[in-house]
Amino acid sequence: MKEQDRERTIVEVVGRIVEATRLGANNGGLSVEDVLADTLYFEQQRLKKSPRDRDNNAYRKLYRSIRQQLPRTSVSEQVELLRQSTDRFAREVVGKFDPRVYAFTTRVLPVGAGLMVNAVSPLSLISRLPELPSLKDQVVLRGATETLKGLANKGTVILAPTHLSNLDSIILGYSLFLLGLPPFTYGAGLNLFANPLLSFFMHNLGAYKVDRRKQAGLYKQVLKEYATVSMEFGYHNLFFPGGTRCRSGAVESHLKLGLLGCGLQAYINNLKNNKEKPNIYIVPCTLSYGLVLEAATLIDDHLKAAGKSRYIIEDDEFSKPRQVLNFVKELISLDARIVMNISEPLDPFGNRVRPDGTSEDGRGRSVDPSRYVFTGDGPDHDAQRDTEYTREAGRAVVRSLRQDATFLSTNLLAFTAFCLLRARGMDRQFYRFLRTADDLGGIPLNEVHLALERLRDALREKVRAGELGSNPVPFGFDPQSVVADGLKYFGTYHTHEVLARRGDRLFPGDMKLLYYYHNRLTGYGLESAIDERLRGDQ
Amino acid sequence: MSYPIIQLSERRLQPDYEGPVFVWDVDKTYLDTDFKSIWGLLRIPLEMAIDKTIIPGTAATLQECRRGPGEHPVHTPIFFVSASPPQLAGVIRRKMLLDGLQPDGFLFKDQLQLALQGRFRELKFQVEYKLTAHWSLIADLPPGARLVVVGDDWESDGHVFHLLDATQRGDLAGDDLAAALLDAGVTPSSVDPMVDLAARATGRAQVMLACVILTRGRDPSYFDPYRPVVHAAREALQAAALFAEHNLVSPGGVARVAWRLRADWGWTEQQVADSLADVTARSLVAEPLIHQIREALEHG
Known part of the structure; x- marks a missing residue:
């Protein structure tokens, strides 16, 4: 996220969550105190197992203070405590985008990776001079690439790719650059921010931080609201709808709908705010590798518990720079191709979107998606209805991913x-x-x-x-x-x-x-x- | 004194197998190894598989040899003979893996043993090694197998194949073979063990076809004395056409070799046409087959 949008995004996210919690409490939902207590409980569980670093110590201090104050506070004081907790989460989550780092990365990364690989075979490097090797030749872009480029100017795009490897976000980011698209924002696991190879880039290329160990409902709400607000501010998003890397190697058939639902929320908010370009386009995308860097760890995890797999893997091949180097080396020496297949775009209700940005139903008839969210006088949210729409969109995404899968x-x-x-x-x-x-x-x-x-x-x-x-x-x-x-x-x-x-x-x-x-x-x-x-x- | 050879075999053919068995030389026939310059020799142990270069079109030709002449692949056995030390086996295997080749076995010259035995002349001299390697391999092959031997024009492959053909047919044995070996420059102390080895191989696995790929650029007529068994191909496409003439690969397979030469090695359409015209002019391949190859090229 650009520097100028960071602060207003945080204010918007915190404001919306605090307001929604307050309204919810007034309408018979969880009280503000309950939300705080829930946050304290899950966070204390997490902190028990977390190291004593600067970030965690700051959290400990905050929660100690809340725990002491909570029994004696009025509702308005509880709201303030909620605001503090939400603000802390939001500041951690929000990503930073530095255009200078982006320009540097897109110029240097492909050649850098190529050089890194060829450093292992100096003879090969010398024989090719002055031509420098590049990763560019390894990425094959297929499918509705032109439609994607067109829609990126007509509204906000949610790219919804399959997820096999931690390399996906790098490959996707690079592919979007090759297509001439601006960088997309996306949620990346905390382990990537700690990865020695990637840390600097993750902190400066617009990725927002997702800490999967944080189980508090409030934290998940911050993530969703952040994604929603970023879309409303016109930031194209990248969600892995499977939630995490697919352990089995199959094409995803079960999606996590939480972040996908943010697209619908952003769309409704855009309509309510009469945005010039309110449309949200979901673009499913399949990534295929001849070899998968973390295949051995992922399938082990899949088989070990068959369903009880670890959600967070921090000790896989991706955390070992030498292994990554070896993998990239193989990729280039084998002249391996990574195929990114862009599917036909969908609207937030799962309807197919034409290249001109209009929606059509299953029989090819034009539909006005804004009519789907009209209640009474205008567009509005309806939790139950919106959940069903999101499910429908999720089913459409699965159909696209499976239909457009590529087999190597x-x-x-x-x-x-x-x-x-x-x-x-x-x-x-x-x-x-x-x-x-x-x-x-x-x-x-x-x-x-x-x-x-x-x-x-x-x-x-x-x-x-x-x-x-x-x-x-x-x-x-x-x-x-x-x-x-x-x-x-x-x-x-x-x-x-x-x-x-x-x-x-x-x-x-x-x-x-x-x-x-x-x-x-x-x-x-x-x-x-x-x-x-x-x-x-x- | 027996010749030190390392034999690695991954496939045992059925005793009643009567089909072709390819035996390809590695250096200068498949791999473009530079043995002549100091830099080339220094490079060899330093090279990774990805660095190794091949003779244009040979990988595609070898794939077609493996595929065979029919619609379905028949996995024709292919063995490789290399004068490189066995320590390079890993790199050579990996290079073949990268090139999509499926070797069934290797024979390497055990250069360390030669050096330890003080046989320094034999480190560079190939006739003894090549004949010993082929006879050793033949001893393991079914008697009905038919050999297709492939080499190059850098050393004495034409002469080696000629001697091999003669011994396998039983035309050359005992004292005559010993004399022929001495004439060919074989070290006198190696002659008797070689004659014994040849005696064990004689009658098994006849030479069906020998092909010398002219990677050094010799004139094909240089090999006329070794005909009719030994044939000279100027490059891999002509070798593929020659194999097609003997029903070892299909006309479509020859076309695929030509496509690879054009796609990977910058050959022009004219070069392909000239190459095919040359094998016809030299009577290596009959006109009807060339017609089929041209048709396959035209129809993709």
């Missing part, structure tokens, strides 16, 4: 190999199968090729039926090339080869990672194309 050679090869192995080990319980698949023997390459051909046909059928976008496999689907390309990726970055070829057979080297990369194609009913016995697993 690692996904295609892993899906095929995993399904062939699974069919052989059908008699084993799933976790046992993962542990013992090694003893199923290798899969003959000709079997893999034939299965890939069946998968290719099944994908074509899905495209014809409209279940997938027109080109889900962007770099061609020649089975032999898919095998060669997939093996190239699987044989390099990860500690153990995910899948290895010996002679004319493929052998699983890391079943968990094979499962992770395979998961990208799950949920489309493609398993039976590989082996009819897997029909029940779909």
Whole structure:
């Protein structure tokens, strides 16, 4: 957020939350005292496990003071305490944007990363001089890019991407720059602000801070209100609707609607305030990597608890600069592509938006979205109604993400190999199968090729039926090339080869990672194309 | 004294296998290794896989060799013979992985052992190594396998392939072979072990085709004495066309090699046409096949 907007944003966020709490209390909701007590409880729980650094000590001091005052305060004094707590949260959350750092970063980062990588291979660097390597060639932008650029001038955009890696925000930021769009604001986990590689950039490139350890309702309200106000001030936003990095590697099918709902709130506020450009556009977007930096940690987490995964992972590959360097090196040396696929935009109600910014319903008829929020004389909020609209928008986002997913050679090869192995080990319980698949023997390459051909046909059928976008496999689907390309990726970055070829057979080297990369194609009913016995697993 | 060789095999063929087996030389045939200059020699151990350069079009040709002549890939066995030390196996394997190749095995010259045994001449001399490597490999192959050997014009590959063909057919053995080996410059103390090794390999895995890729730029007529088994290809596209003539790759596969040469190596349409015209003029490839290749090129 630009310096000139910071203070007024904080004032607006704090004012709205305090007012809403006061009004809520008057209408039978939680009292101000209850909200404060709730905040104290959750914050004390958090602080018990937190180190004694400057920030936490400031919080301790604030809460000590509130705890002492709370039993003896009047309602108006409680409101003041609430204002103090909210202000503290808001000041922590609000992001800073320094245009000089942005200009520097967009010029230097791509080449810097390229140099960093080639420093590992000085011969390669010398042989290319004076041309400097760049990350630019690695990013492939597809889909409704022109529509996105057009809509960014017609209203405020919420980019809603899939989330696989902590590198996503960097790749997305860089892609938006390549498209000629201004930087988007987005919420980034506290761990990224503490990351030695990224800290400086996170603090200066408009990211706002999200501390997932803060569980107090008041803090979550601050986050939502901050996103809402920033949109009303015309800042394009980037939300990861899945909430956190997808642990399984699949395309998200369950979204967290909280931040998505902010778009609707901002839209209604814009209409109420007669803003010149009130429209909010939700643009789903899928990111696809041949290799995922944190794949090993994420799938471990997914399998460990199957549903009870850690929400915050602070000790993954991303926190190890050497590992990140190694990953980026592989990315460039493999000439790997990262595909960013922009879907057709949606309005806050889940209607499709045309390139000219107007909405249309499922039958292609024009609709006026402002009519959706009219109550009596004009536009207004209605909690129950708005929740339902947001759910509808969430469903539309999921449909887009799944429909416009992109599958790379690692996904295609892993899906095929995993399904062939699974069919052989059908008699084993799933976790046992993962542990013992090694003893199923290798899969003959000709079997893999034939299965890939069946998968290719099944994908074509899905495209014809409209279940997938027109080109889900962007770099061609020649089975032999898919095998060669997939093996190239699987044989390099990860500690153990995910899948290895010996002679004319493929052998699983890391079943968990094979499962992770395979998961990208799950949920489309493609398993039976590989082996009819897997029909029940779909 | 036996020749120190490191043999790494990842695939055991069925005993009744009667199909082709490619045996490719690595240095100067697939990898563009510079053994001649001091800088080139210094570079070799320092190079990472990504730094290694290849002879234009050879990766695509090798992929087509693996794919075979039909619609579905047949995974034709491919083994590699390298005069590099086995310590470079990791880098070479990784380079092949990056190039999408699927080697089934390697034979490396154990240069450390040679040096320790004081056989310094043999560090640079390749005839002994190449023949020993091929016979060692043949001893492990099914008797019905048919060899397709691929080398270059920098060393004595043409002569090596000629001798190999003769011994495999049983035309050269015993004292005659010993004399031929001495003529070829083999160290006298190595001759007897080599004749013994050849005797074990004779009759197994006949040479079906030998191809020398002229990466040094010699005139093809230099290899005329070694015909009909040894053929000279000026570059990878001609090698691919030659393999297609022997039904080892498809006409579409040759077209794919041509596309890669154009896309990755800056070849022009005219260069492709000239190359194909040359193999026809030299009677390596018949006109009907060239017609099919041209059709595949036109129809993408």
